[in-house]
Amino acid sequence: MEIVGSRRKSLLPPAGNAAPTIPLYRSAPELEVRLEDFELYAVHRLRVLKGISDALSRGKKPNEMENVVKELLKVHMSHPEASQVMNKDIISHFVLRLVYCREEELRKWFLSMETTLFRYRFLLETSEAQIALMAEFDLPYKTITNAEYENVKDKLNKVARSMNSSADTIYYKVITNFLSSLLSSSFILLRKVQVPFEKVPDLVARREVFIMKGYAYVPRNQVLSLLVTHYRSNLSKALVLTNRKWTSMIREQEKDRLTPIVEALSTSYLGPDYSQPKDFGEISLRDIDQIARSSFPLCMRYLFEKLKEDHHLKHGGRMQLGLFLKGVGLKLDDALAFWKSEFSKKVGAERFDKEYAYGIRHNYGKEGKRTDYTPYSCQKIISSTPGVGDHHGCPYRHLREENLRAALNNMGVANRALEDVMDKVRNKHYQLACTLTFEAVHGASCDQGINHPNQYYSDSKTILESRNNSKGT
Amino acid sequence: MAREEAEDTREDMVIDGVEEGHKPNYEVPDGFNSDYLMIYYGKFFPYAEMHKWMSYGNDGKHPGCDQSYFGRREFSFTLENDIYVRFQSFNDVADLENAIKKKCPFKIDIGPVYSVDPAKRNAYAQSGGNVFRPVERELVFDIDISDYDDVRFCCKGADVCSECWPLMTVAIKIIDTALREDFGFNHILWVYSGRRGVHCWVCDGKARRLDDGQRAAIVNYLHVHKGNEHSIKKVTLVGQTFHPFIGRSAEVVKEFFEEKFVSSQNLFSDEDRYEKILEMIPDESITSELRGKWQDKKRSRDDINVVRWGQLKHLLQSGKQKMLGVRRCVEEIMFTFTYPRLDLEVSKHMNHLLKAPFCIHPKTGRVCVPIDPKHCEDFDPSSAPTLSRLLEELNMGALGNGGEEVLENTSLGKSLRYFRSSFLHPLLKSCKEDIENAYAAKVQQSSNSLSW
Numbered sequence: 001m002e003i004v005g006s007r008r009k010s011l012l013p014p015a016g017n018a019a020p021t022i023p024l025y026r027s028a029p030e031l032e033v034r035l036e037d038f039e040l041y042a043v044h045r046l047r048v049l050k051g052i053s054d055a056l057s058r059g060k061k062p063n064e065m066e067n068v069v070k071e072l073l074k075v076h077m078s079h080p081e082a083s084q085v086m087n088k089d090i091i092s093h094f095v096l097r098l099v100y101c102r103e104e105e106l107r108k109w110f111l112s113m114e115t116t117l118f119r120y121r122f123l124l125e126t127s128e129a130q131i132a133l134m135a136e137f138d139l140p141y142k143t144i145t146n147a148e149y150e151n152v153k154d155k156l157n158k159v160a161r162s163m164n165s166s167a168d169t170i171y172y173k174v175i176t177n178f179l180s181s182l183l184s185s186s187f188i189l190l191r192k193v194q195v196p197f198e199k200v201p202d203l204v205a206r207r208e209v210f211i212m213k214g215y216a217y218v219p220r221n222q223v224l225s226l227l228v229t230h231y232r233s234n235l236s237k238a239l240v241l242t243n244r245k246w247t248s249m250i251r252e253q254e255k256d257r258l259t260p261i262v263e264a265l266s267t268s269y270l271g272p273d274y275s276q277p278k279d280f281g282e283i284s285l286r287d288i289d290q291i292a293r294s295s296f297p298l299c300m301r302y303l304f305e306k307l308k309e310d311h312h313l314k315h316g317g318r319m320q321l322g323l324f325l326k327g328v329g330l331k332l333d334d335a336l337a338f339w340k341s342e343f344s345k346k347v348g349a350e351r352f353d354k355e356y357a358y359g360i361r362h363n364y365g366k367e368g369k370r371t372d373y374t375p376y377s378c379q380k381i382i383s384s385t386p387g388v389g390d391h392h393g394c395p396y397r398h399l400r401e402e403n404l405r406a407a408l409n410n411m412g413v414a415n416r417a418l419e420d421v422m423d424k425v426r427n428k429h430y431q432l433a434c435t436l437t438f439e440a441v442h443g444a445s446c447d448q449g450i451n452h453p454n455q456y457y458s459d460s461k462t463i464l465e466s467r468n469n470s471k472g473t
Numbered sequence: 474m475a476r477e478e479a480e481d482t483r484e485d486m487v488i489d490g491v492e493e494g495h496k497p498n499y500e501v502p503d504g505f506n507s508d509y510l511m512i513y514y515g516k517f518f519p520y521a522e523m524h525k526w527m528s529y530g531n532d533g534k535h536p537g538c539d540q541s542y543f544g545r546r547e548f549s550f551t552l553e554n555d556i557y558v559r560f561q562s563f564n565d566v567a568d569l570e571n572a573i574k575k576k577c578p579f580k581i582d583i584g585p586v587y588s589v590d591p592a593k594r595n596a597y598a599q600s601g602g603n604v605f606r607p608v609e610r611e612l613v614f615d616i617d618i619s620d621y622d623d624v625r626f627c628c629k630g631a632d633v634c635s636e637c638w639p640l641m642t643v644a645i646k647i648i649d650t651a652l653r654e655d656f657g658f659n660h661i662l663w664v665y666s667g668r669r670g671v672h673c674w675v676c677d678g679k680a681r682r683l684d685d686g687q688r689a690a691i692v693n694y695l696h697v698h699k700g701n702e703h704s705i706k707k708v709t710l711v712g713q714t715f716h717p718f719i720g721r722s723a724e725v726v727k728e729f730f731e732e733k734f735v736s737s738q739n740l741f742s743d744e745d746r747y748e749k750i751l752e753m754i755p756d757e758s759i760t761s762e763l764r765g766k767w768q769d770k771k772r773s774r775d776d777i778n779v780v781r782w783g784q785l786k787h788l789l790q791s792g793k794q795k796m797l798g799v800r801r802c803v804e805e806i807m808f809t810f811t812y813p814r815l816d817l818e819v820s821k822h823m824n825h826l827l828k829a830p831f832c833i834h835p836k837t838g839r840v841c842v843p844i845d846p847k848h849c850e851d852f853d854p855s856s857a858p859t860l861s862r863l864l865e866e867l868n869m870g871a872l873g874n875g876g877e878e879v880l881e882n883t884s885l886g887k888s889l890r891y892f893r894s895s896f897l898h899p900l901l902k903s904c905k906e907d908i909e910n911a912y913a914a915k916v917q918q919s920s921n922s923l924s925w
Binding site: 155157158159161162202204205206207210211212213214215 | 654655656657658679689690691693694711712713714715716717718719720
């Protein structure tokens with residue numbers, strides 16, 4: 001195939017012996033690509049992005065991430081012919097752009113993963129390659145001359161030193177050592193670049209740069225955050241453009257060739273789609289209490305119990321639990337009956353029909369803009385901000401310690417297991433805490449970790465059903 | 474004052490000119506009402522200058538001028554009885570003048586320049602998208618003395634006196650220097666808000682085109698107060714050294730605090746006040762030592778505030794104190810009391826309104842006159858021109874002469890001259906250059922694309 005539009009002819013790094021640098025994917029290359037490669041490269045890159053996503057949700061630290069990315073690149077992005085490595089990189093990126101440009105959620109995920117990938121790839125480069133890459137960004141920054149540097153050296157040192165907290169004398173020595181290394185690396189070995197201050201609002205806001213007459217003097221170790229911001233915003237704009245092209249032309253033009261591949265790629269790897277119950281069919285109202293006890297993750301169990309207790313849930317709770325139940329396989333009629341049976345005890349059946357039924361039908365895509373909403377993922381639940389009287393959110397994050405302990409006790413998590421869970425909570429690894437809970441409750445390991453409440457549910461069902469089967473036979 | 478009185482004086486005034494032989498009574502009672510205001514808008518308000526300013530050179534003949542520019546600016550009127558009329562826009566200076574004279578607004582606010590004429594925003598609303606959005610706005614600051622209520626003891630709320638007004642002077646000095654030296658802005662107008670604070674308009678093209686995020690960044694750069702109502706110490710300074718901006722500001726703060734503020738506010742004269750300061754010191758042993766020293770109230774010739782501040786400073790900064798956190802306390806205390814306190818939200822968003830210069834404050838009757846930052850310590854709010862004074866001057870002055878000369882000789886004259894020569898002329902000169910350069914670049918570009 002041939003992808004249209006080209007600005008840069010040479011795909012190889014600029015002449016010289018700098019190591020292969022990272023492409024900026026400014027425009028699609030003019031290359032012939034075999035259809036198999038088109039798909040295969042994309043799958044390889046997806047594995048890298050997926051690996052990054054997993055590592056991030058596991059709370060890997062920046063230095064660990066560097067190794068993760070290095071390893072992922074080595075495993076998935078290599079190519080038997082050295083000359084093809086760069087092409088593979090570029091082709092796979094542009095294919096995934098097509099795949100992930102089509103919906104807001106997809107774009108967000110892709111943008112975030114590609115940006116992370118870029119950040120760590122940059123860090124893995126040699127410093128010559130980094131400088132070359134800086135130049136390629138073609139930003140309105142200029143490296144300051146030695147004379148200029150001498151002029152402002154004093155002020156620059158002050159800024160560097162002002163950024164280090166010195167609240168504690170115990171670390172005084174360590175801080176000075178750290179400082180001197182910072183000073184030598186950022187101001188003597190590394191050149192500084194001068195940029196219009198509007199381009200570095202974060203650094204200005206935190207007073208982390210020296211600014212004079214409208215120019216900010218940014219040490220090179222901070223330039224990375226600048227590059228990443230630029231990279232991200234370029235890619236973000238490009239994705240929107242690609243989306244426009246996709247919907248207006250490409251989808252139709254390529255409907256027999258690329259479109260099926262592109263459409264298949266996005267669903268198969270973004271993790272399972274829980275909007276339609278798949279594995280276990282439907283659940284009925286009769287069983288729901290029992291299922292809640294055996295297979296709901298704590299966030300849903302907690303909401304479920306609060307609903308039974310108060311006969312009411314605020315909007316956030318109704319959304320979180322309602323969509324989960326939809327994903328679990330509760331049909332619309334049953335869902336209406338379920339919510340009505342609880343709410344009518346408090347607000348009466350009539351008010352339920354008037355005020356709440358709409359929302360439930362809405363969740364099922366029967367009202368409003370008729371979108372079939374997807375159940376919330378862990379990430380979304382963890383980042384929610386429940387207010388007073390709300391019960392939604394991630395209990396590992398949002399519950400007070402004693403309440404969380406009680407809730408876990410209720411699930412049968414105690415002693416050692418409980419302390420392990422609490423330990424993860426203290427370190428803010430909420431999904432790992434949930435995974436440990438799952439393992440304690442089911443007495444089975446959960447290697448892939450918990451990323452989605454509906455995944456918790458389906459994993460739980462798999463284990464329970466296989467036990468039932470083995471008992472039965 | 475009562476309305477009737479005002480009516481009377483107004484009649485007097487009209488009669489004054491024609492009456493012969495009788496020594497006229499020029500005095501106009503203090504205060505503010507719509508009749509006075511009507512005369513002010515008729516005789517004094519500098520429409521032409523305001524229009525020139527708000528046009529930023531776009532009212533010229535040059536082909537690069539954007540003729541729609543002034544008409545896309547939002548003005549907002551507060552009429553008598555607090556009726557608020559937003560999204561006014563005017564085609565030209567005559568349009569502006571007529572509207573102000575007709576509606577006689579108690580307050581005129583200036584908003585952003587929008588993408589389309591704000592008066593017609595509803596027509597654009599149907600087309601969807603955000604067609605109607607702010608595209609340019611001066612970077613503005615609003616500093617209000619009532620935000621300093623926890624650190625001034627002479628006045629409260631809207632009151633201001635010669636003891637606490639210098640806080641505004643410090644604010645002007647620090648912010649103005651940072652805007653010029655650090656951010657490289659040149660066209661900055663400081664204005665007395667008419668009662669209890671100051672406004673600042675940064676008018677460089679670069680400033681007008683900042684997005685909200687960049688505005689927030691500048692505000693945060695300038696903002697050091699982090700505490701809320703309840704925290705004792707509102708400023709925490711960390712790091713081995715000060716950022717150059719903080720270091721420079723610290724010098725201004727120190728000079729003012731030690732030479733004036735400590736004594737004028739009697740910060741150490743009684744226990745209630747000095748306890749508040751001692752609470753900011755994290756070291757128990759130091760605070761108890763100071764308390765001990767300050768128990769007996771020996772009469773001394775020196776100012777007790779200066780003496781005690783000296784003792785506190787000496788203890789905190791003596792060689793014994795190795796903890797930087799303790800030594801820093803000295804600066805933190807001074808910053809807490811006297812570092813500028815900005816109204817952050819006004820500066821962060823393009824669509825915030827700010828009162829126009831040369832308005833009259835309805836409560837004080839004072840004109841919102843520009844303040845020269847180079848001589849801001851000479852500005853005394855109590856001698857800012859008042860509405861009644863201007864009317865008196867009008868009565869006394871050569872009635873019938875050309876308006877220009879009348880204005881020059883009134884107490885508003887100096888402010889107008891400053892506004893024109895130090896702010897408006899340099900601004901318009903650079904706007905003209907910008908427009909010409911932008912146009913030349915555009916022509917260049919299009920000729921390039923043609924040659925291709």
